[in-house]
Amino acid sequence: MPFRQRRERLRAVLSGSACIHPGSVYDATSIRIAEDLGFEVGMFGGSVASLAVLGDPDVALITLTELAEQMRRMSRAAALPVLVDADHGYGNALNVRRTVQELDAAGAAGLTIEDTLLPQAFGETRTQLISLEEGVGKMKAALDGRGDPSLVILARTGAVSITGLDDAIARARAYEATGVDALFLTGIKSRSELEAISAASRLPIVLGGAPEEMTALDYLASQRVRIALQGHAPFAAATQAVYETLKALREGTSPKQLKGLASSELTGRVTRDAAMKARAADFLGLGIGLKK
Numbered sequence: 001m002p003f004r005q006r007r008e009r010l011r012a013v014l015s016g017s018a019c020i021h022p023g024s025v026y027d028a029t030s031i032r033i034a035e036d037l038g039f040e041v042g043m044f045g046g047s048v049a050s051l052a053v054l055g056d057p058d059v060a061l062i063t064l065t066e067l068a069e070q071m072r073r074m075s076r077a078a079a080l081p082v083l084v085d086a087d088h089g090y091g092n093a094l095n096v097r098r099t100v101q102e103l104d105a106a107g108a109a110g111l112t113i114e115d116t117l118l119p120q121a122f123g124e125t126r127t128q129l130i131s132l133e134e135g136v137g138k139m140k141a142a143l144d145g146r147g148d149p150s151l152v153i154l155a156r157t158g159a160v161s162i163t164g165l166d167d168a169i170a171r172a173r174a175y176e177a178t179g180v181d182a183l184f185l186t187g188i189k190s191r192s193e194l195e196a197i198s199a200a201s202r203l204p205i206v207l208g209g210a211p212e213e214m215t216a217l218d219y220l221a222s223q224r225v226r227i228a229l230q231g232h233a234p235f236a237a238a239t240q241a242v243y244e245t246l247k248a249l250r251e252g253t254s255p256k257q258l259k260g261l262a263s264s265e266l267t268g269r270v271t272r273d274a275a276m277k278a279r280a281a282d283f284l285g286l287g288i289g290l291k292k
Contacts, residue, residue, distance in 0.1 A: 001079035003107050007150040010081040010109040013040055014152065014182050014204040019221040024232040026052040027070065028077035035080040041109070041227060044071060046085040048235045060119040064090045068102040075107025083152070083206070083227070086111040088118040093134075093141035100145030100153070110152030112184045112206075113142045115159070115171065127162055132174055139178040154206060155180040160197070161187030168193075169200045176201050182226070184208060191219075198223040 013020060022043040023034030034042050047058035053066050071084055084103055089096030096113055103111050115135035117128040129135070135157070142153045155175035159168035172183055183201060186208035188194050194214065198205060206227040207220065214220065220228050241260075248258060 003075070003109075004148060004150050006079060006081040006107070006109045007148065007152060010041060010083065010152050011150065011181070013081075014226045016226065017221060019217045019225050019228055021217075021230050022083065022227055023080070024048065024230070024234050025074060025080070025082060026232075026235055028073050030234060030238075031074040031078040031080055031082065035078040039080065042074075042080045042082040043227075043229060044074070044082050044084045044108075045229075045232050046087050048232045049085070051235060051239075060087065064095075064099050064102055068106045071103060071106040071108050081109035082107075083154070084108045084111040085156075086113055088116055088130075089113045089138055089142065093137045096138045096141040097145035100142050100151070101147065104145075104147050104151050108151070110154060110181070111142075112154040112156040113138055114156035114184075127158070129157070129159060129162055132167075132171055135171060136174050136178055139175050139180050143179055152181045154182045154184045156184035156186065156208075158186040158208075160185070160193050161189065165193055165196060169197055172197050172201045172203075176203050182206055188214070190214075194223050194225070198225075 020040055022041040023030075023037070023039035025031040025034050025042040025044055026048040031042055046062070049067055049070060050056050050058045050062045053070055054062055056062075067084070067086070071082065074082060086099050086103060089099045099113075100111065115129050115138070117130050121128060130138075135155075139153070139155050146153065155172075155178070157168060157171045157175070159171050168185075175183065180203070182204040183197075184206040185194070185197060188197075188207065188210055190211075191214055194207070194210075203224075204226045205224050206229070207214075207225045208229050209231065210220075210228065215228070217228070244260070245258060249255070
């Protein structure tokens with residue numbers, strides 16, 4: 001599927017009236033699974049990008065090149081529209097412009113640029129934000145950097161939990177005025193905070209995590225939240241499965257005696273599933289050796 005069609009599908013979600021949960025994806029296999037299961041959108045988070053590519057925590061170590069290459073691999077593997085966490089754009093406004101160009105070429109359907117000060121300043125234990133003026137400059141650079149006007153640009157801020165609700169509203173309004181397509185909000189802790197920011201803007205909202213009292217999709221949709229993240233449990237589950245399987249093999253368990261996620265029974269069930277047969281056939285055609 002051409003990249004523009006993927007971006008138009010993301011735009012359709014943002015311009016709709018419902019709120020959905022995205023599938024957390026991080027490599028070619030996970031995006032294929034999310035697409036086969038029927039997710040409308042994938043989310044490629046910065047934390048899982050760092051873990052999947054580097055095996056390191058999310059402390060601003062991954063580079064733009066590594067992020068874009070991983071997105072390119074996923075774009076080749078499946079046509080699911082993916083929203084990419086592009087952190088702070090890997091530098092100043094000029095770096096933001098290039099970040100957008102690279103992710104545009106890699107097939108991202110949309111990307112977020114945040115106003116967090118990264119990497120964290122020496123000796124500073126609290127999260128800091130760049131100035132509002134610099135944040136506005138980054139959003140303008142992001143918009144200027146896209147070659148395909150259908151690429152979705154989201155302004156991301158966690159100001160509500162860092163500098164307060166008033167600053168978060170000021171930033172939301174200023175970023176909206178630049179022409180970005182949506183707002184990505186993190187750190188929201190109450191309905192009153194979400195409602196205040198929603199009332200102060202007209203843009204669709206993507207919510208990066210929320211307390212239990214704010215998980216009802218109907219309520220979120222009423223506040224113009226169109227995508228609500230649920231964390232990145234798939235990567236954690238995959239890591240646990242790899243650990244348990246390797247541990248069992250290291251301790252002498254025969255591959256045929258493996259239970260649970262690694263069992264031959266599950267492998268057979270997966271390849272019998274109608275939605276996965278085509279994928280299994282793809283792998284078999286490449287000689288990777290999945291069981292029929």
